[in-house]
Amino acid sequence: MTSERRVLVHPDAASLEASVAARFLTKVIDLLDEHPTIDVCLTGGSTGIAVLAAVAQNPAREGIDWSRVRFWWGDERYLPNGDADRNETQARNALLDHLALPPENVHPFPAPGDHPTIEAAAEAYATELGDTTFDITFLGVGPDGHVASLFPDHATVLETTKKVVAETNSPKPPPERLSLTLPVINSSERIWVVLAGADKAGALGLALADANVASVPVAGVRGRKRTVFFVDQDAAAEVPEGLIDRDRYWTASDEG
Ligand SMILES: O=C1O[C@H](COP(=O)(O)O)[C@@H](O)[C@H](O)[C@H]1O
Numbered sequence: 639m640t641s642e643r644r645v646l647v648h649p650d651a652a653s654l655e656a657s658v659a660a661r662f663l664t665k666v667i668d669l670l671d672e673h674p675t676i677d678v679c680l681t682g683g684s685t686g687i688a689v690l691a692a693v694a695q696n697p698a699r700e701g702i703d704w705s706r707v708r709f710w711w712g713d714e715r716y717l718p719n720g721d722a723d724r725n726e727t728q729a730r731n732a733l734l735d736h737l738a739l740p741p742e743n744v745h746p747f748p749a750p751g752d753h754p755t756i757e758a759a760a761e762a763y764a765t766e767l768g769d770t771t772f773d774i775t776f777l778g779v780g781p782d783g784h785v786a787s788l789f790p791d792h793a794t795v796l797e798t799t800k801k802v803v804a805e806t807n808s809p810k811p812p813p814e815r816l817s818l819t820l821p822v823i824n825s826s827e828r829i830w831v832v833l834a835g836a837d838k839a840g841a842l843g844l845a846l847a848d849a850n851v852a853s854v855p856v857a858g859v860r861g862r863k864r865t866v867f868f869v870d871q872d873a874a875a876e877v878p879e880g881l882i883d884r885d886r887y888w889t890a891s892d893e894g
Pocket residue numbers: 681682683684685686713714715725777778779780781785786787810
């Protein structure tokens with residue numbers, strides 16, 4: 639784990655969401671200058687979906703050729719297609735349905751009934767993923783330190799063989815979920831962790847103190863090139879001062 643980690647603190651959740659949205663659009667433009675297509679991995683959760691809504695609100699999105707952008711997910715709540723609690727449904731409503739995206743560019747996790755078992759669904763998503771690596775992966779963080787659907791002290795956190803795991807006893811509803819594993823998440827070029835609120839401060843503090851990954855999954859997150867924690871003031875309460883990039887304007891190239 640040698641890649642750089644940074645913490646960028648924003649005054650509040652709204653400015654965090656708008657700032658990440660603007661940086662995302664700039665980074666997509668830069669990446670599409672260099673690559674024919676790019677792969678973006680989305681997160682569910684409060685801040686992750688709010689960031690997508692902020693992207694939809696940003697006029698810069700209109701200048702992007704979205705047919706060259708493919709979307710995946712880091713995890714999914716294993717609920718029927720179209721269920722309002724699916725991360726996919728929320729991302730479609732917040733952003734994807736507002737973009738000129740060919741349907742084949744969107745790679746949602748399977749839903750119940752698509753495959754005989756949840757384990758078969760996990761294998762099917764791993765096959766669909768193939769050798770894909772993500773240019774940008776968004777992650778949210780739970781108050782317990784979970785990322786994607788990798789929960790503290792569940793064996794799935796330390797899975798190193800499979801690309802995708804089935805979680806059948808999630809402490810956060812719904813109990814059944816699908817998740818990418820840490821090795822797949824960490825094969826991403828850049829990981830943007832987005833979190834807001836005082837209830838996330840403990841998890842962030844532990845992650846940056848390199849806590850035990852099995853108990854604090856977010857502590858094990860490292861993109862190949864860069865990992866940036868975009869946080870609000872409340873979530874930053876337990877971050878050591880020396881790790882905070884405060885009041886400095888970052889250009890897109892700062893994010894690698
Ligand atoms: O259920 C989930 O929760 C986490 C964190 O969500 P938040 O609402 O506490 O921000 C999210 O990262 C994950 O994708 C989602 O399935």
